[in-house]
Amino acid sequence: MTIPTSTDVLVVGAGPAGSAAAAWAARAGLDVVLADAATFPRDKTCGDGLTPRAIGEMQRLGLEDWLRAHTVNQGLRAHGFDQTLLLPWPGGSLPDWGSAVARTELDDHLRTVAIKSGATALDGARAVGVRREGERVAAVAFRGLDAARPGEEVEIACRWLVVADGVRSPLGKVLGREWHRDTVYAVAGRSYVDSEMSDDPWISSHLELRDEQGELVSGYGWIFPLGNGTVNLGAGTLATSRRPAEVAIKPLMQTYADAIGGDFGLSGELRMPTSALLPMGGAVSNVAGPNWALIGDAAACVNPLNGEGIDYGLETGRFVAEHIASGAGLGEAWRSTLVEHYGESFSIARRLAGIATQPKVVAALGPAGMRSDWLMTLALRWMGNLVDDADRDRAARVWRWAGRRSMARDARPPFS
Numbered sequence: 221m222t223i224p225t226s227t228d229v230l231v232v233g234a235g236p237a238g239s240a241a242a243a244w245a246a247r248a249g250l251d252v253v254l255a256d257a258a259t260f261p262r263d264k265t266c267g268d269g270l271t272p273r274a275i276g277e278m279q280r281l282g283l284e285d286w287l288r289a290h291t292v293n294q295g296l297r298a299h300g301f302d303q304t305l306l307l308p309w310p311g312g313s314l315p316d317w318g319s320a321v322a323r324t325e326l327d328d329h330l331r332t333v334a335i336k337s338g339a340t341a342l343d344g345a346r347a348v349g350v351r352r353e354g355e356r357v358a359a360v361a362f363r364g365l366d367a368a369r370p371g372e373e374v375e376i377a378c379r380w381l382v383v384a385d386g387v388r389s390p391l392g393k394v395l396g397r398e399w400h401r402d403t404v405y406a407v408a409g410r411s412y413v414d415s416e417m418s419d420d421p422w423i424s425s426h427l428e429l430r431d432e433q434g435e436l437v438s439g440y441g442w443i444f445p446l447g448n449g450t451v452n453l454g455a456g457t458l459a460t461s462r463r464p465a466e467v468a469i470k471p472l473m474q475t476y477a478d479a480i481g482g483d484f485g486l487s488g489e490l491r492m493p494t495s496a497l498l499p500m501g502g503a504v505s506n507v508a509g510p511n512w513a514l515i516g517d518a519a520a521c522v523n524p525l526n527g528e529g530i531d532y533g534l535e536t537g538r539f540v541a542e543h544i545a546s547g548a549g550l551g552e553a554w555r556s557t558l559v560e561h562y563g564e565s566f567s568i569a570r571r572l573a574g575i576a577t578q579p580k581v582v583a584a585l586g587p588a589g590m591r592s593d594w595l596m597t598l599a600l601r602w603m604g605n606l607v608d609d610a611d612r613d614r615a616a617r618v619w620r621w622a623g624r625r626s627m628a629r630d631a632r633p634p635f636s
């Protein structure tokens with residue numbers, strides 16, 4: 221394949237965020253190159269859960285039938301403190317169903333959607349640097365593009381650069397991105413395991429997560445059914461630089477699996493266990509320049525209360541393509557868009573998540589919360605940020621009010 225030397229829009233990273241950006245930009249008639257360091261299909265450490273926000277974006281991309289052919293779930297079964305609650309997805313302005321698809325398959329499919337929309341995809345292309353003209357990025361340097369000379373750098377010039385290179389965002393760092401770990405982040409792991417509950421129409425979360433010594437850990441364990449004889453089993457905990465996570469995630473997943481294995485008909489080993497850090501709640505600065513923007517995990521667009529980020533990746537991919545296609549520009553305009561869409565909800569969510577890094581708080585509030593269907597339904601809606609600007613009900617208004625108050629008090633608000 222001929223390597224393009226220039227393009228309108230260069231997207232670096234072909235996870236959900238990059239592929240969505242590439243698909244929407246190509247559909248808007250722009251010339252798009254979608255480059256990723258990996259060769260697809262590739263794995264990504266994730267719970268594989270698609271909540272209603274993600275379903276909404278997948279529908280927009282035309283993928284509803286594809287998703288429904290995988291698995292459909294109707295809500296969350298919350299377990300803990302001797303209680304089990306069934307909490308249906310609330311619906312409202314967002315879809316009332318969820319799904320789960322292993323990332324190896326989901327990301328490959330989304331990338332194919334981008335290609336079918338007109339983007340040129342490059343595998344094995346690791347972005348290593350940029351050439352600037354003033355504040356603008358004129359070109360990105362890649363390694364691995366020339367198979368005969370893998371160490372050689374090859375440049376692709378661009379009018380617009382979308383940085384979707386994930387949690388560590390190596391290209392974002394080159395552009396000045398800074399991740400603030402004094403704000404809450406997650407340490408989480410996932411594995412796959414055979415289960416008799418693989419067709420369960422509910423996803424499950426265990427809010428009472430205990431380590432090998434039986435001590436309560438802040439965070440939660442999950443079982444997300446994949447409809448193919450297996451489930452995604454994982455566990456995550458919250459941390460800050462002041463209160464680092466003191467628990468080893470892989471043994472925690474095993475302890476969790478041992479504790480709930482009987483209830484979920486689990487059998488065999490935990491396969492492919494992996495873990496990762498997760499920046500959350502817009503806890504990064506320098507998210508844009510005049511012709512470049514960070515999206516998805518690179519911009520810490522992850523919900524601090526449940527760790528979901530596929531939906532925000534898909535959304536920010538669409539928004540950035542709209543910015544570029546409309547000529548609205550990036551830079552401060554892009555930062556404002558992130559603040560407008562996510563600032564208030566991320567601010568209040570990360571404040572609450574910061575409080576929940578203390579196991580004492582979980583021990584005190586968990587049992588009371590789990591005794592109330594009403595409280596947990598509210599918590600599911602707030603924790604999942606299943607509140608849209610269109611929602612006018614009381615719970616939505618309280619959530620938005622709390623977000624505004626929280627942001628006004630933030631020493632460093634999201635994306636700054």
Ligand SMILES: Cc1cc2nc3c(=O)[nH]c(=O)nc-3n(C[C@H](O)[C@H](O)[C@H](O)COP(=O)(O)OP(=O)(O)OC[C@H]3O[C@@H](n4cnc5c(N)ncnc54)[C@H](O)[C@@H]3O)c2cc1C
Pocket residue numbers: 232233234235236237238255256257258264265266267268269270271274345346347348384385386387389390391408409410454495496497498515516517518521522527528529530531533
């Ligand atoms: C344990 C765990 C469980 C999670 N569970 C869920 C869940 O159930 N639901 C949910 O919604 N979210 C979940 N998340 C979060 C979710 O995985 C991320 O928010 C999501 O993957 C973000 O997508 P992205 O496109 O921004 O980044 P990624 O999916 O990470 O994609 C980034 C891409 O950039 C490429 N790349 C990196 N560096 C370079 C480079 N220098 N040059 C070129 N390419 C590069 C990588 O190869 C990769 O393909 C979980 C995260 C973890 C860690």
